[in-house]
Amino acid sequence: MKLNQKRLALKEENYPRRIVRECCCMNPYKMVIAVANQKGGCAKTTTAVNLAAALAKGSKKQGLPPSKVLLIDLDPQGNCATSFGVEKKKVKKTAYDLLANESGENLPLMDEYLIPPKQLTESMQEAWSMRNGGKKAPTNLSVGNLWLLPSDIHLSGAEIELSHKIGRETRLREALAPIIDKFDHIIIDTPPSLGLLSINAMCAANWVMVPVQAEYYALEGFSMLMNSIKMIQRRINRNLKIFGIAMTMVDARSKLSRHVCDQVNSKMPKKLFKTTIRRLVKVAEAPWSGAPTVLLNKPTNSGAGAGSLEYWTLAKEYHHRVLAMRREFGVSEQPRLLLERKNRM
Numbered sequence: 001m002k003l004n005q006k007r008l009a010l011k012e013e014n015y016p017r018r019i020v021r022e023c024c025c026m027n028p029y030k031m032v033i034a035v036a037n038q039k040g041g042c043a044k045t046t047t048a049v050n051l052a053a054a055l056a057k058g059s060k061k062q063g064l065p066p067s068k069v070l071l072i073d074l075d076p077q078g079n080c081a082t083s084f085g086v087e088k089k090k091v092k093k094t095a096y097d098l099l100a101n102e103s104g105e106n107l108p109l110m111d112e113y114l115i116p117p118k119q120l121t122e123s124m125q126e127a128w129s130m131r132n133g134g135k136k137a138p139t140n141l142s143v144g145n146l147w148l149l150p151s152d153i154h155l156s157g158a159e160i161e162l163s164h165k166i167g168r169e170t171r172l173r174e175a176l177a178p179i180i181d182k183f184d185h186i187i188i189d190t191p192p193s194l195g196l197l198s199i200n201a202m203c204a205a206n207w208v209m210v211p212v213q214a215e216y217y218a219l220e221g222f223s224m225l226m227n228s229i230k231m232i233q234r235r236i237n238r239n240l241k242i243f244g245i246a247m248t249m250v251d252a253r254s255k256l257s258r259h260v261c262d263q264v265n266s267k268m269p270k271k272l273f274k275t276t277i278r279r280l281v282k283v284a285e286a287p288w289s290g291a292p293t294v295l296l297n298k299p300t301n302s303g304a305g306a307g308s309l310e311y312w313t314l315a316k317e318y319h320h321r322v323l324a325m326r327r328e329f330g331v332s333e334q335p336r337l338l339l340e341r342k343n344r345m
């Protein structure tokens, strides 16, 4: 059944609006995607930040249309904000305030919680100037369609605080429901554990993207992650599926690196992204310059822009997967930016 037909059918049967919204939001066509892996340092944040920035910015050259993106940081380390040069002291409301909300009422997310594109652009430009001896930042170091829900260290207490509260696993899903239709993609960065924060992310999401670092221990953690996803599917979120697995920090010269890629490919060939991300200094340096590599470095086949090109290619592959899936399900949902432009005319 097509998405709108399903929505209408539920409405006609007088289901409450919240249920209609939830059923339609938690369908396989909406892109709410948790970037998860309990292993630390496997490039979850780097992948979430670059994917979000590339999808939001879009590029004619790369054949990727711009879309409206919300990036949510559920890691108490708060690295998503710093990846865009946002100073921690400038962050007001965070994911913690959202999860700790006891009132159950809708929160003014768009106005008070999310950092808007203009502010993200300003902070990237300020950070660039600071790192480059006060020079003016290039004007194309900007992002127009990206909102960020930042986090801070307070979030580390949320797991304990929420542990005895009702609805602790579904707090994020409930809080997002009113704004879910405003975005084409919602990308959630998760902490390196399978605790309540990651469970909240996988409960709000309908897809999981797994970055896997091409090294030996990665495979051990991988099966644990698959078991956790299965448990969440069985108990709290039947809609959760694996969207894709991205190999990160690959070293093509290392035998081990190739072995891990082959192993993951033999386990889940359909899920593995063709694009692999190599271990490259420029990718690691980008957060220090206060902008994701896809915005900071012009994509090139080699040299400084190689990492940028790899993340652009990953974003393109992601986009094509989404299109193919929508075609398969018969959903012809238009990108939000197009719809908004049409409404304005």
Ligand SMILES: Nc1ncnc2c1ncn2[C@@H]1O[C@H](COP(=O)(O)OP(=O)(O)O)[C@@H](O)[C@H]1O
Pocket (backbone or CB within 6 Å): 039, 040, 041, 042, 043, 044, 045, 046, 047, 079, 192, 248, 249, 277, 278, 279, 280, 281, 283, 284, 285, 287, 307
């Ligand atoms: N492709 C890459 N090449 C080199 N360094 C990388 C790459 N991807 C990530 N890093 C670095 O590895 C570290 C861990 O990455 P991060 O994205 O923070 O992982 P996680 O969020 O899974 O803990 C960071 O210092 C990051 O800059």
Ligand SMILES: [Mg+2]
Pocket (backbone or CB within 6 Å): 044, 045, 046, 075, 079, 190, 191
């Ligand atoms: Mg991280």
